[in-house]
Amino acid sequence: MSVEVEPKPVGRKPLQWFDVRGRRVGMWAYVAMRLSAIGLVLYLFLHLVILSQLAVGPSAWDGFVALAKSPAFLALDVILIVGILAHGLNGLRLTLVGLGIGVPRHKTMLWIGLVLTLALALLSALAIFAAEG
Amino acid sequence: MNKPLTRERAGSWSWIFQAFTGALLLILLGLHMVAQHFIVKGGLRTYADVVTYISNPIIFVLEVLFLIVVTWHALLGVRAILFDLGLKPAAERRVTVILTVIGVAAVGYGVWLSATLVARGVS
Amino acid sequence: MLNAMAHKLILRVYRYKPDREPYYDTFPVEVPDTANVLDAIERAWDDHDRTLMFRHACHHASCGSCGLRVNGCEKLPCVTPVADYADGATLTIEPMRNFPLITDIAVDASPLFERMQLVGMPIIREAEPLRADGKTIFPEGVRDFDRFENCIECGLCLSACPSMAADPLYLGPVALAAAERVLATSSDSAKRSRILELIDDEHGLWRCHSAWECTEVCPYQVNPAEAIMRLKRIVAAEKFKRLFHR
Incomplete structure (x- = not known):
């Protein structure tokens, strides 16, 4: 006796x-890379849109500068810096292993990248808020 | 073994470009952050200072180069993420065209904006 | 089983029969604490439901047919001790992802074998660098080797890979690892060209986004992720060479 079984198509989500x-x-790391990527792309275009205030003229731009120095904006800057560092350092790791460099050490590199991200972000945060205070 | 790759596909180049532009960005974005924000009192220049700053030819070239590289890197990344949604080949081609247009427009806008500011400084 | 203690588990098993919606069945089972997860599944089949379909054969990680997911993570249940899970724990047993589902937790493994055939899996044996006297000989230009025969073709890497989930045409970890073996062990230029052509593609090597899940779930030491990284280097270098030596 033979039984014909029709496999269900792969339900890829x-x-x-x-x-x-x-x-x-x-x-x-891969998911963090993509989420930070999406965030940074949105930021890039937001940044370009905001720069259009320069074309409008001195008062428009200087008005934005005053707004951007509020603590809420500065906190967003710190988040931006964390995103840049995490994405950049992980990208460096992926480039190195993709070139065959340090492949067995990829996890060590990941942890080093994470520590560097937090340390440099902390330094930046101190610099940003010290400049204001 | 002279020409082992008989087919030219965007695949490998997009990875190589992404790695290359990524490495460049570590430098260019680092420069941008330091020159534009960290060494500036209060983190942002006033309008008058921005005009003086961008009128420096070296800065102008570096900022435009940074814009080209960051836009390229960003849109190649968006393309990779969109392709992972399981698009059909025709849709993939449309995505590539649309992203190319967006990229060219963004760089064009940036160059126009910088040039406008330089012109205002001169006049 | 002299010193074995009883180990209780609750198996929450994915069920699918072609004419109805998938659902989960819950089977309480009791097995010796020295047993493996496959034993527990067989106990559920034995005690609770003889219509439960699952693939299995050798029971010792050699045939590669019983791969599935336990609590979302790919496992070879024949060598996964029940002792890895607490007494009384609930194990969610689901079929591997990225394969057509036949019924319950049994998948159609043909996507795996189609991919292995694309890279010419039968030729791998030919590259076996061991002589009958056991002394290793390396083909010219080969510094070291991993026995790719370690791969038991279980497909866990295809199920775990996030790129596999995103792209149905992706060549996938195991076939790329096999391709790397061909490039590392064969000096036949026609064969090498064919492999390079196959992998240098948006659905080939470059769809890998380095999440390393293939290596994490591999029950042997095939390490597809490392092989893929070596391939990226090889292909990128070839591209550059070609660019400057036209």
């Missing part, structure tokens, strides 16, 4: 790659 449940640190 487009956002399945975002699912970190049961996953390890490499996957977390």
Whole structure:
């Protein structure tokens, strides 16, 4: 007796790659890389839009500068810097391993990147708020 | 073994460009952050200072270069993320075209804005 | 089983039969604490439901047919001790992802074998660098080797890979690892060209986004992620060479 079985097509979910449940640190780094990427792209275009105030004229720009020095804006700057550092340092790690450099040490590099991110972000935060205070 | 790769696809180049522009950004973004914000009192220049700053030819070139590299890197990244949504080949081509247009427009706008400010400084 | 203690588990098993929506069945089982997860699944089949379908054969990590997900993570249940989970724990047993589902936790493994055939898996044996006397000989230009035969073709890496989930045409970790073996062990230029052409593609090597999940779940030491990183270097170098030596 033979039984014909029709396999169900693969139910791929487009956002399945975002699912970190049961996953390890490499996957977390990958998802963090993408989330920071999306955030930084949005910021890049927001930044370009804000720069249009320069074209409007001195009063428009200087008005924005005054607003941007409020503590809420400065806190957002720190978040931006964390995103840049995390994305940049992890990107450096991925480039190095993609070139065959330090491949067995990729996790060590990840932790070093994370520590550097936090340390440099802390220094930046101190610099930003010290300049204001 | 002279020409082992018989097919030219964007695939490998997009990874190589992404790695290359990423490495450049570590330098250019670092310069941008320090020159534009960290060494500036209060972190942001006034309008008059911005005009003086961007009128320096070296700064002008570096900022435009930074804009080109960061836009390229950003949009290649967006393209990779969008392609991972499982698009059909025709949709993938449309995405590439649209992102290219956005990239060219962003760089064009940046160059126009910088040039406008330089012109205002001269006049 | 003289010193074995009883180990209680609750298996929450994914069920799918072609004419109805998928659901989960809950089976309490009791096995010796020296047992493996596959034993627990067989106990559920034995005690609770003989219509539960799952793939298994050798029971010792050699056939590669029983791969599935335990609590979301890919496992070879025949060598996963129940003692890895607390007594009384609930284990969610689900089929591997990124494969067509046949029924319950049994998947159709053909995507795996199609990919292995693309890289010419049968030729891998030919590259076996061990002589009958056990002395290792390396082909010219080869510094070291990993026995790719370690791969038991279980497909766990394809299930764990986030890029595999995103792109149905992706060549996938195991086939890329096999491709790396061909490049590392074969000096046949036609074969090398064919492999390089196959992997240098948006659906090939470059779809890997370095999440390292393949290596994490591999039950042997195939380490597909490292092989893929070596491939990226090889292909990028070839591209540059070609750019400057036209």
